[in-house]
């Protein structure tokens with residue numbers, strides 16, 4: 001939807017994926033049944049057909065001829081819809097007592113294991129290369145900030161909305177899987193476990209609890225990340241030349257469910273508090289990235305280290321995204337939301353099909369239409385396009401201990417504005433909207449809103 005307008009600033013050569021699926025999975029929904037060599041798949045598909053026939057023979061439809069068109073539609077539907085009731089008895093990695101969900105134990109041949117599982121579960125094959133599971137989470141205890149849990153709920157609602165609109169699964173975790181891996185380190189055991197729990201997913205998308213989607217229409221340009229296994233927001237010169245620990249942000253990342261990623265996360269996490277080298281790593285990171293102001297080893301600087309210092313080993317599979325707000329700094333964004341709202345409103349006044357009421361389920365198609373009118377808006381700072389993800393770095397909604405460089409009002413008003421800005425996009429499909437981004441009350445929208 002947006003990729004054609006985005007230029008790739010990266011100077012990496014095209015690299016073939018280090019973690020390919022052993023066989024490309026057919027993306028043609030109608031042909032996958034014939035390309036598959038699994039008997040189980042044919043069996044499953046046949047029983048689906050029998051079910052369709054059986055069903056139609058019991059039912060008298062006004063037009064009861066079962067022509068090829070309806071047949072192929074049914075095929076398409078059954079091959080696109082994952083079968084949640086089917087798990088054959090064939091052994092997979094799940095049956096291997098050596099396999100662990102936890103970090104710290106080397107997994108081998110994960111790509112083959114995943115692929116075998118997919119072969120045994122053919123209804124998941126269609127779309128497997130694009131399947132994304134979003135993961136987010138927070139601490140096991142209640143927030144200390146009195147409105148912290150309310151804010152986290154709203155941040156989570158926003159992610160659920162985004163996932164529902166785009167057909168992604170989402171997991172909220174609030175258990176500390178490895179008690180020694182606290183704070184920002186806690187996400188890695190979750191991502192590790194999720195890779196195994198979701199062999200059907202190609203990508204795991206970690207989004208911090210204090211980040212939210214401020215453009216509900218924008219979709220990840222996955223084609224761009226074909227040769228890459230990890231995507232983070234970052235700027236190569238800040239990491240390689242300036243050696244700044246803020247040359248990237250580790251609060252949002254997309255990681256491919258593959259062997260490379262498991263190996264990479266083991267290296268990454270080996271700088272964490274669960275290891276005897278934690279203190280040593282704190283010193284190493286601080287002496288490499290001079291602007292790092294706290295002594296503890298942290299995941300963000302650790303990632304910058306692996307990119308800058310262990311460059312040959314990892315960097316060619318890591319995509320530093322900065323063409324759009326893969327993750328954006330809230331201070332830069334919040335002040336622009338009002339003008340962006342107005343710009344979109346004007347757009348809808350001009351273009352009738354953009355303001356047409358429609359089912360929420362088909363709203364992606366309206367995002368595609370809108371793209372025509374946003375082509376020249378650019379991305380990022382200064383653009384009047386909605387920023388994709390706004391990250392409230394340093395506001396600490398749960399603990400309430402916001403960074404001293406911000407004021408409390410900046411943080412709380414900023415979060416309310418951004419959450420309402422995003423929620424307006426959702427409520428629109430339900431016929432309601434907030435007139436003011438700082439107000440929580442909504443009002444019903446008239447027909448043909450916004451009328452020119």
Ligand SMILES: *[C@@H]1O[C@H](CO)[C@@H](O)[C@H](O)[C@H]1NC(C)=O
Pocket residue numbers: 335336339
């Ligand atoms: C918003 O738009 C107004 C009017 O066009 C302009 O004066 C103002 O500078 C804009 N604000 C921001 C933050 O861009």
